[in-house]
Each structure stands twice: as C-alpha cells, then as structure tokens.
Amino acid sequence: MPSLLQAEKISKHYGGVYALRDVSFELARGEVHALMGENGAGKSTLAKVIAGSVRADSGEIRIEGRMERILSPLDAQRLGIGIIYQELDLFPDLTIGENIVIANLNFHERWGVNFRRVEAFCRPFLDQVGLGRSARTPVRALSIGEQQLVAIARALSLNARLILMDEPTSSLFEDAVEKLFRLIAELKQRGVSIVYVSHKMDEIFRIADRITVLRDGMTVGTRIAAETSGDEIIRMMVGRDLGQAESAARTAGEALLSVRGLTTEKLRDVTFDLRRGEVLGVAGLVGSGRSELGAALFGLDRVTSGTVLLRGNAIVPGSPRDAMRAGIGLVPEDRKLAGLMMQMSVLENTTMATLRRLQRAGFVRRGEERAAGSSMRERLALRCSSEAAPVSSLSGGNQQKALVGRWLLWDPEVLFLDDPARGIDVGAKQDIYRIIDELAARGKGVILVSSELPELLRCSDRILVLSQGRVTATYAAGEATQEKVMASAMEDDR
Secondary structure, three states: EEEEEEEEEEEEEEEOOOEEEEEEEEOOOEEEEOOOOOOOOHHHHHHHHHHOOOOOOOOEEEOOEEEEEEOOOOHHHHHHEEEEOOOOOOOOEEEHHHHHHHHOOOOOOOOOOHHHHHHHHHHHHHHHOOOOOOEEEEEEEEOOHHHHHHHHHHHHHHHEEEEEOOOOOOOOHHHHHHHHHHHHHHHOOOOOOEEEEEEOHHHHHOOOOOEEEEEEOOOEEEHHHHHHHHHHHHHHHHHOOOOOOOOOOOOOOOOOEEEEEOOOHHHHHHHHEOOOOOOOOEEEOOOHHHHHHHHHHHHHHHHHEEEEEEEEEEEEOOOOOHHHOOEEEOOOOHHHHHHHOOOOOOHHHHHHHHHHOEEEOOEEEHHHHHHHHHHHHHOOOOOOOOOOOOOOOOOOHHHHHHEEEEEEHHHHOEEEOOOOOOOOOOOHHHHHHHHHHHHHOOOEEEEEEOOHHHHEEEEEEEEEEOOOEEEEEEEEEOOOOHHHHHHHHHHHOO
16 A cells, blocks of 8 residues: 555654654555554654644654655644544533634634534534534533544544544443444545554454554554454563453452432432442443442532442532542543643642641651652552653553552542543553452452443443443343443433
8 A cells, every 4th residue: 555654763752751762653545553552652642743733853754755844733734634632632611513613724714603604514523423412512511432522523524634543432432432433444445544542452453454563662563453463462562471360259248338319410310239349340331421420429410319328327428528538539531631630740649639648737748758659659550750740741541540549549448430441551451450459359349430341341240331321230240241231231222
C-alpha cells in the first residue's frame, strides 16, 4: 500500500525526561495501524505530535512524500488529520453541537450561531456513532462514554483522511464498541487511514493491519498483525514474558453494604448486597446508571428514596465527606475532571485524602507524607520523574495509578472502582487486578464497574447488571457469560 504519512526520528523531551527518542513510524493509505506500548512509552505523545497539539524537538513528518510543518491542530486539520484524545478535550459548558463545529473548517457560519444549521450539520455524524442526543445538549450533562462518542463524531465531521484514535473505546460498552468497529471498517473502505492507540489486545488483532510497538520512548518494531501473536507483542512492550494471573478463589463473609430501593434522578429502585471480601462487578451500557450508582453512594447525587446500611448501620451520604467518614471511597470514571488536581504534584494527589492522619498540631509531617507516597508508588509501579512533578505530566495510565493510590492510602471499608483499568497497559492492569484481589482478601468490599466484560468476568464474584437505571439481573461468577450479561444489559432496549 502507498504511504500516506512518514514520521522520521521524532524526539520530544520534558525537562530531563524523553517522551520520544528518534521514533520512526509509517502509515499507509487505507490502513488501520495500531500503536502499542506500556504507559509512558510515548504513544499519546507521538499521536499529539502528528495532530499538531505537541511540537517535536526534532524530526520530520512527510504527508504523501512531502515534508510538512505541523505546528498546530489547525495545521493538522488543513492536512486532513483529526484526533480523538485519550483525555477528552471537550468544552463541558458548551453544547454537543458547539463542540463539534467550533474551529471546524467544514462548518461555515457568517453571522451568529444558527442552531438549526448546527443540528443539521452534526446529526449525520452523531447518528454514525450511535448517539441519539440533541446537538443542543450541554456536554456536562453527558456520561464519559457519551462524551467519547461526541469526540469521535467531531473527528468524523472534519472529513479527515487520517484519524488518530487514542484509547477510543476506553469508556464504551460492547454495543458502542461494535458500532465504532463497523465505522472503522467503513472508513477504511473509503481510503481513510487510522492510527489506533489501545491496550486492548483483542481489539488490536481484530481491526489492525499492522502493529508498531514503542518502549521507553523508542520504536521497538513493527509487525503485520496477521503474522504475529499477543505474546510476541507483550514481550516487545515490556521486554519480558508476562504471565496473566487468574483471580484467586474467594469466600465472602457477612453483608458489609446493604442497599435497598436506592432511587435518584437516574437510578430506579436499586437493591443489592455487598459482602465482606467480595468483588461485585457492575455491568451496563452507556447511560445505564453504572457511574451514577457510585455517585449516589459517595454523596455526589441526591438520594430521593431508599436505604443504605454499612456494617448494619444506616448511613445517609449527603456529601463525599459523609461517605468517607462512613468508610466509602470512590475512584471516579473521569480522572481528569473528577479525580485529580492536574497542576498539583504526584505526591500531593496521592496523599491529599490522608493529610489529617499525617498532621500533628495542624502541620503535615512531610517525612511521613513522602514515605507514604513513596511506598504507594512502589506498590503500584507508578512511573514519574519526581514526586514533585505535576500529575498532568504523567501518562494517562500513571495518572490513574496516582488516583487509585490515594484511596489505597485512605483504606475505606467499601471501595467503588469506576473503570479503574481504563487507559492502563496490559502489565499495569495485572497490578490493578492484584490490588483488587488483595483488598478482597483483607475483607474489604469492592464494587467494580468496567466497560470490558472479560475484565468483570475475571475479577468479580458476582455481577450486577443495570439497564436504564434499574437492576435487570445478578449473576454469580460461575454462571455469568458475556452473552448473558449483554442480553440483560439490553433488556429495556428490546
């Protein structure tokens, strides 16, 4: 296939740390080319360089053999390059339509904003990704999965010949993933090239023509997908063989958390028990109420009716502080907007929930704080140049580890994990699974939301299925299958 893009000897450093070092990458016309590597390998940085949102220190980019200077996203758009970022770059206080048309060279508006024209322009792209919302809906009102669909629709609206997709399915459930894959196949037939960044091995081998692996900011090699294996790609990524640990058999104890008839603006009569030493998986389609369940238990959404008992005592979490005092923690789905203080340091983000324990006479004991942060970074294999580095400088996966580490330091009785492995590489996922197993072994109760059914099946003792805010099924680990869970998740949609 003829080459569309050639990136040669691309380097980029931040302070004394190289994100990319002499990386070379080639993309053919009409090709789906996967970009893989561990967290911090440089995948997202390379995508951002090609998309014009990061300027390389050195190197060349050629489009159809012609050298181009891509100094901004607008330069990239003029060359027919679009990107879907792992950390979504939407304006939450603007509407879906405004997010799609803003700085869009394909949308021409002379005087003011004509919302009918915006709706007409956006509707075909929203339909392509399966989002039935009005273009006038504020982005802030959408779930993270729905926001992901808006970002994909915006990239399609640019009429790009090259689309970079950085973890595009990280917040999508199976139905939306299938729609995306069909869309990718259609784009490929039209000659559009896709650079697909993902940690999900099954996705890569399903849709990719070739796979390029990065490690520590350098190119390890490129393989034809049909002629390689998952084991070989993992060895290239981590430099060693990586065993896939299985979940340990668990025996759950007495009921730790009992929820009866929980109802909020988005949940309807939700009832379940969580036992000590149990991992309760939560499955459902985008908008099913998975994240809203965590928001209700953590005091973020107002509970209109129902009861919550923790250790047999009734609790009414009216705020996150109430929930924390009761013994409930939450790792939110959107780490950037709802979890981390992006300009604060890695250490500050990790220890902020436990500062009261680390202080004496109103002053934080810095030595103990650093020791606690250091211990947690080692436990999670969190990679950063310094504990004082802003958490925004970390890769998405390492940001997630900092957020998980905060709650492990707090050590709540019940921990609600909302897609904790989102954007995390295959090696780091095993670390997260190990932590989940350790929490259960210590008698903690874990509620695990995941968009990946194999992950729920691997980690959970039982799986609670939600559809349109209500419980449609509960499966024990031994009886749950992907087909059964999917059927229950779609129950109200038939």
